Amino acid sequence: MTASRDSVTLSADVVPIDRRDLRRMIDEASATELHALVDEAHADEIVHAVTSLPEDEREKLFDVLDAERGAAVLELLPDSQAVDSLESLDPDAAAELIHELDSEDQADLIALLDDPELILSRLPAEEAEEIRDLASYPADTAGGMMGTEFLAFPLGSTVGDVVKELQDHADEHSDADVQYVYVTDEDGRLRGVLPLRNLVVSKRARKISDVMIADPLAMPSDATLDRMIAFFDDHHFLGVPVVTTAEDPVPGRLLGVLQAAEVDEAEAELRGGEFRRSQGIVGGEELRSMPLLLRSRRRFSWLTLNIGLNVVAASVIARNLDVIEAIAPLAVIMPIISDMSGCSGNQAVAVSMRELSLNVARPSDWFRVWRKEAAVGSVNGIGLGLLLGLAGGLWQGPWFGFVVGAALAANTLVAVSIGGVVPLLLKGLKLDPAVGAGPILTTVTDMCGFFLVLTMAANLLQQA
Missing domain, CATH: 3.10.580.10 (CBS-domain)
Incomplete structure (x- = not known):
């Protein structure tokens, strides 16, 4: 969403928001301090601080803020978090926030709600009908993107x-x-x-x-x-x-x-959505503030499909083992480990690029990003490792399954860590993360994948 003309004016001076101080204000329900913070803080700082709050604290923040300032914060948030915030509030309070927004933002958010009438019924009848009319246009048409504030x-x-x-x-x-x-x-x-x-x-x-x-x-x-x-x-x-x-x-x-700004924003979202889908982020927008299992499920479905496709590709090598007698069956699985790890890393790259574009993440957040990605990587790595380990065990025996499964699990963790952090580090170095993150990710995951599987196999052979 874009900032509305009637929202609280945000200072152009960028002063970092102390998140611990923000959480204290919310915990103490200090309306005076929170109002002053919204009045004085830069929009980027508000986005960065509020999106990092747990859902219950964001809900309490909107309970404390008055409607004008609450709407000023709401319109800065990604749509997914703005909708979650509205649905968590009392309908009367949510209606007050909607009332303060520009017409195009009103229609955009109302169209995304599970039960829009719960809020619309609490607005003045004429305003509610105007919002319904705007929300009835397809979102990607001029009618769906226009504002009705004109003379x-x-x-x-x-x-x-x-x-x-x-x-x-x-x-x-x-x-x-x-x-x-x-x-x-x-x-x-x-x-x-x-x-x-x-x-x-x-x-x-x-x-x-x-x-x-x-x-x-x-x-x-x-x-x-x-x-x-x-x-x-x-x-x-x-x-x-x-x-x-x-x-x-x-x-x-x-x-x-x-x-024109609305069209630019829609075009950027379209391109970003295409990129996320190309990297396997399904189900729409993803931010690291979303629940762990939801994020894992959105990524995991695409990854499981890719593991099947890679097994098919590797079967071409398997059918030619008699030609390449010097290569052990382990060589058949190594490309799968490398490619699947790269897929996981590319998903992390896509989310980091999105959060950088929204000012939700910045280079100094690399450790927080790594922790979040490590959690998703652990869950998905274990799941993918079990799948590949089972297939490998049925093919060549339990030790072979253990080696390839453990290697994929470990390399997935490495890949998402690199994919999540490298774009931030490149941004901090004033380099283009979209250009540099992919090659770095591919090189490192290939090296780590081959090293892990070969080292583990060698150790097990020595003990046999």
Whole structure:
């Protein structure tokens, strides 16, 4: 989500938040201190501190904060944590937070809730209906990404009418896109755009139809994300009006405004989602603050599929053992150990890259990240080791199964540790983690995998 215009202004001075101090404030329910912290802290610091809190402490934080500051914090969080926080709160308190958000953020979060009506029923009827309308659009269309905070005036208005309205109701219009004023006809169709500069330099008695930009570019509500990306690539606008489609009873009716920043965020999320899926992170967004078993389950399903694919690939070598008589059956399993460990490491890389992009993690968090990854790596390593060990034992006997299973379990732990930490270290060195993490991970996991399996096999042979 993006910061709303009515949220608490966050200082540009980056001052680290002491998490122990934050937890003390929450434990003592010190509203005064927490309000001051939200008012003064940088947005990145708030994200970093709040996302690291246990779920029960995040819930208590929102209980203590007033609605305005609670919404300011909520809109900074990843959607998964924002939704969890809303669902953990009393519905009345959750409704107060929703009320403070921008319309596009309201619709985004309501669409993700398990029971949105529980919160919508506690909002004013008109506001709730507007949110339902916005949430009904597909999330990746212009209608699903637009905001409804904008200023529109009828064609017959004068410059003086617009200026007086802005001055008399400045507080009410604080949520609107104040860079442009939109001009509509009696049916609400978009007829023109009035830049503030044209408004300021024009005489009060002039009709806005005389100073507006007529027939402006607009985006239909059903426009796809690809179309929106292409539009903002071609036109360096901060925003574009969204109108009803040609099939609507009133085509061209002004519905809202699509911000370029929203499209950029959606494109980044799309690319990030594609990358996570390519690395086997299934089930959507993952953060290390999520429950251990949930994170393990999301990764494990993809890893078990890959172990089967790698066994199939290795069977090609197994069928040619008579040709390569000098190579023991152990050589058949070694590529599996190397590749599976690399898959686990790539999953850790994907989560580290995501957390870096959200400012949830930073280079100084390497030890915390390692501990979290070591926990997941231990669970998945044991599971994968048992699967491969069982297959190896059925094929070549129990000692062979023990060697390959233990080697895979140990190398999985090594791989996720490297995959989780290396992107942070590269970021700290001002190197591109997306470029460097993969080669480092592949090289180290190959070396460790081969070393572990060969060393363990050699030791067991000596004892035989």
